[in-house]
Amino acid sequence: MATLREPVEKAPGSADLILNLYATLLQDTWDIVSELIGEAILALLLASSLEKVSKKYPFLNHLKVSEEGISWKELRGQSRSLSPSEMHRGFQSLINHLFYLFSAMAEGVISRELFPKVFPKIREAERLLSQKQG
């Protein structure tokens, strides 16, 4: 299974750039949170978040989660046909939902560890997207 730990592929299109950015971001999230709550619980939370968010953003169904990480293979195969802004909104929604779950479980404990690393990358994605659109 291709996991979050795979090297992020370099790809020329903006959809690929967004995908790479969020792959790195989710990799960081996985590394930080799995150290706190373990891979099994994190995989469960990520799978339930994907199930919920993919109702609005079906492309997220192509992400597969297990205790070993997230498989990006299927989604990478589809990425060229996706709109970058749609991908950005989908991933942002997924990240927001995960933050909501983390906060419900452990109030600030997870967010305190996670936020400083993740927040700048969301900003980076927004900047990248606005540049492409400009």
Added chain:
Amino acid sequence: MRLVFKKLNVLRSTLNAISMSFEMKEILSAAGGNLPNLFDFSSFGIFLRDGRTLHLLEEESCSTSFTQEAAKNVLKVFSILGGEAIRLDRIDLQVEKRNFRPGQMAMNPQAALRSHLTLPLAVEGEMIGCIALHSDQPNAFDAQDLQFFSVIGYQISSTLKHVQRFSSVKDMALYDTLTKLYNRRGFEERFAMEAQRAFYSLTPLSTVIVDIDHFKRVNDTFGHPEGDKVLCEIASVLKTCVRKMDTVARYGGEEFILMLPQAGLEEASMIAERIRRQVEERRFDVGKAHIQMTVSLGISNFPEHRPRTKEDLVRMADIALYDAKRSGRNRVCVFMPRSR
């Protein structure tokens, strides 16, 4: 460094104690004995979705309002984490108080829930409940607490998985897999308790043995799978004919046994006759045929027949059943002392 080492040791013995547990109470007690050495908390909860049970282990000085707040919080977080929404009045809340803190540090009766850690309990990718720590202090838990608590949650999940497997093995030992009735061993366990109660309190206890007439012919003519269907159907007739407090078991082959607490001979005879009639009136679908079946029944009663032991009571019902068979089948016979 020394403190972390000490905590790791406590964690190790907590995990060990949890892993040795065979039921929920033991898990709770194992966790409860060690958690105060790991965390500074006011209450610890385990919620299991299956039985809709919330076990709360609390500091003795926890107020009722704190208990309610903690319980509501567990259910709220459980529903956010992906379980269904469950109301507090729909669960079985079991609270156990323990003295975690010295008297001078007892909780303020007005204390409110200020912080918590709640983690899902998952077995093979399915969320089966959650565990929680609550405190009346703000920001009571840090990243290390969360790490330790996750490890404890993981151990509780895997122990619960073993407990579930153990329960299903236990079920197999006590229940008949075909009819889902008690098997002989399951019956004998219940019968031992009920007979002891009846003998000591001199309250009536009746036993009825039911045997399907000419059952071998069904197996020989239509095959064993069709015979099994007849057994299941008769088992369901038996269940519908008895009272809530009665026990129905498959005693062996085509023989069933009923234990009717507080039933005198008259009531036991009425129940037995109802069974006989319902079986006789029913048409059983066997293969492509609709066949009629009958049963013979033998009844014994304490204190009427003066059994000295529970084995006597069963033996007397068996003798009565033999009388029913000998006198033409499809009938109910009560034990007659002369037939001893």
